[in-house]
Amino acid sequence: MKFKLSALAAAxxxxxxAMAAEPTNQELLELIEKQEAQIKELKTAVKKSQKQVEQTVxxxxxxxxxxxxxxxxxxxxxVHYNNIEGAEEIDFHRFVLFAGYEFSDKIRFFSELEVExxxxxxxxxxxxxxxxxxxxxxxSNDTKLKSGLFLIPVGILNETHEPNTFYGVERNPVEKxxxxxxxxxxxxxxxxxxxxxxxxxxxxxxxxxxxxxxDKAFNIRSGRQKVSEAAAENFxxxxxxxxxxxxxxxxxxxxxxxxxxxxxxxxxxxxLIEAHAVYNSGSFGLRALYASWDIDGDEAAAFGRDxxxxxxxxxxxxxxxxxxxxxxxxxxxxxxxxxxDSEKEQTNIGLNYWPHENVVFKFDxxxxxxxxxxxxxxxGVGYQF
Amino acid sequence: MKLAKFFFIGxxxxxxxxxxxxxxxTKKDFLAMAFSQDNTSTSESGETIEPEKKTLWLDxxxxxxxxxxxDHNYPKLRLKYWQKNNQxxxxxxxxxxxxxxxxxxxxxxxxVDLIRVLAFRESRGGEIRMQSFTEQFNNISIDENNKLDxxxxxxxxATMSVNAMKKITRMALMxxxxxxx
Numbered sequence: 001m002k003f004k005l006s007a008l009a010a011a012x013x014x015x016x017x018a019m020a021a022e023p024t025n026q027e028l029l030e031l032i033e034k035q036e037a038q039i040k041e042l043k044t045a046v047k048k049s050q051k052q053v054e055q056t057v058x059x060x061x062x063x064x065x066x067x068x069x070x071x072x073x074x075x076x077x078x079v080h081y082n083n084i085e086g087a088e089e090i091d092f093h094r095f096v097l098f099a100g101y102e103f104s105d106k107i108r109f110f111s112e113l114e115v116e117x118x119x120x121x122x123x124x125x126x127x128x129x130x131x132x133x134x135x136x137x138x139x140s141n142d143t144k145l146k147s148g149l150f151l152i153p154v155g156i157l158n159e160t161h162e163p164n165t166f167y168g169v170e171r172n173p174v175e176k177x178x179x180x181x182x183x184x185x186x187x188x189x190x191x192x193x194x195x196x197x198x199x200x201x202x203x204x205x206x207x208x209x210x211x212x213x214x215d216k217a218f219n220i221r222s223g224r225q226k227v228s229e230a231a232a233e234n235f236x237x238x239x240x241x242x243x244x245x246x247x248x249x250x251x252x253x254x255x256x257x258x259x260x261x262x263x264x265x266x267x268x269x270x271x272l273i274e275a276h277a278v279y280n281s282g283s284f285g286l287r288a289l290y291a292s293w294d295i296d297g298d299e300a301a302a303f304g305r306d307x308x309x310x311x312x313x314x315x316x317x318x319x320x321x322x323x324x325x326x327x328x329x330x331x332x333x334x335x336x337x338x339x340x341d342s343e344k345e346q347t348n349i350g351l352n353y354w355p356h357e358n359v360v361f362k363f364d365x366x367x368x369x370x371x372x373x374x375x376x377x378x379x380g381v382g383y384q385f
Numbered sequence: 386m387k388l389a390k391f392f393f394i395g396x397x398x399x400x401x402x403x404x405x406x407x408x409x410x411t412k413k414d415f416l417a418m419a420f421s422q423d424n425t426s427t428s429e430s431g432e433t434i435e436p437e438k439k440t441l442w443l444d445x446x447x448x449x450x451x452x453x454x455x456d457h458n459y460p461k462l463r464l465k466y467w468q469k470n471n472q473x474x475x476x477x478x479x480x481x482x483x484x485x486x487x488x489x490x491x492x493x494x495x496x497v498d499l500i501r502v503l504a505f506r507e508s509r510g511g512e513i514r515m516q517s518f519t520e521q522f523n524n525i526s527i528d529e530n531n532k533l534d535x536x537x538x539x540x541x542x543a544t545m546s547v548n549a550m551k552k553i554t555r556m557a558l559m560x561x562x563x564x565x566x
Contacts, residue, residue, distance in 0.1 A: 057462050110508055136508060160542040247537075
């Protein structure tokens with residue numbers, strides 16, 4: 001038994017001596033190399049994993065980004081209730097859809113299709129109108145080109161007329177009857193920014209074709225051909241300069257030359273001059289505009305339509321983010337060239353309520369004067385998206 | 386007059402041959418501008434402190450706070466931003482009317498110290514990139530309701546672009562507060 005115990009102790013001692021032996025340098029080197037390889041493998045795996053996570057995140061983000069789509073949809077609309085001298089009318093005045101497509105960072109398409117007065121067709125009050133459809137190209141950071149069917153660069157409302165951007169249920173009568181907004185033509189236009197806050201537009205486009213007789217003879221608004229198989233014998237040229245270097249201030253002037261507003265029937269060239277100022281500072285706002293037509297030829301003069309002009313002034317005050325009040329006085333005359341005092345006047349006082357920046361409820365009192373009469377009020381709701 | 390018509394159309398065609406993108410400033414240039422304005426670029430030990438690129442994940446709670454400002458979730462899972470001391474720099478996009486406008490925003494001590502339009506893709510409203518307009522945002526901050534503490538005079542015909550810039554500024558200021566808490 002003693003012998004067995006001694007033999008076991010000797011074996012354990014021998015074993016312990018062997019286990020406690022220092023590893024050789026070669027063994028350590030091999031161990032380190034082995035661990036280095038493992039670390040390298042792990043690093044590669046982590047890097048690969050991070051890359052995969054990044055790619056996954058980017059793939060998810062590209063799908064969730066609303067800006068990822070090249071096609072854009074928007075629109076605006078407005079419903080009006082008019083009660084002037086007891087004549088009541090309610091009308092879905094405009095329902096507009098925008099559609100755009102971005103071909104590349106520098107070339108894009110934009111369109112605006114409108115249904116006016118809800119129903120269009122034979123014997124109906126409304127119209128379906130293509131108001132904008134053009135290709136826009138950035139020629140440089142400061143210059144862009146539009147070609148197709150576009151809004152004429154004139155006035156305050158012609159290019160920006162979404163209902164939440166202006167006061168009053170109806171658009172002001174001067175820009176409607178004199179300019180005449182909304183006014184679109186086909187052709188090409190270049191917009192360039194000369195220096196910060198100073199830009200210019202130059203456009204060549206289809207011209208007006210006014211009636212030659214009747215109540216609407218040489219009436220500018222009635223001369224819009226709306227680019228519908230329009231006579232194009234005589235084009236028109238529009239130039240605008242705009243100054244916006246001071247925040248809240250816009251000063252702009254447009255001149256336009258129509259080579260013949262009868263498209264060859266007579267020789268009636270015409271010139272439009274328009275100038276406006278917009279100033280917003282804090283809660284206070286002011287808009288003022290003047291526009292005037294000068295039409296050549298005895299025929300226009302015979303109707304007193306050789307001169308047509310108008311102006312308006314509109315101060316406003318925004319009580320807070322949601323409420324604003326305004327007053328507007330407008331005067332215009334589409335037969336200024338005759339010997340009679342035919343000026344029309346209109347005063348509106350009212351308020352806008354924006355429950356959201358893109359939704360507006362409007363109310364205004366209206367008083368008509370000059371060669372038109374009538375008092376009443378207008379109520380409207382509008383939106384854009 | 387017909388000659389003038391053809392001449393003008395000819396000019397347009399020639400101009401159209403070489404169209405260029407409307408990018409005003411790169412992110413790299415904006416970072417250089419933003420951090421060159423900083424006077425506290427060294428640590429107490431005198432070492433130069435470089436801006437650190439960080440990531441902020443937009444979880445449901447944060448997206449909810451963003452939604453309250455810009456009316457929709459921000460279409461990203463996370464945002465990369467740069468931070469040095471009390472300054473953060475953000476690159477954010479916001480659609481004005483149809484296409485995204487890219488902004489660079491630098492915030493120092495919870496106030497805007499630099500904002501620029503890096504790229505503008507909308508048809509109208511490009512005036513928001515004017516320095517006279519962007520300077521109105523200098524030193525602007527937000528109140529407890531994440532509203533701007535100063536009024537901004539708008540630009541006629543650029544309402545939606547102006548609104549986009551105001552909202553993205555509020556969002557950047559809110560995010561700056563969050564990462565500095």
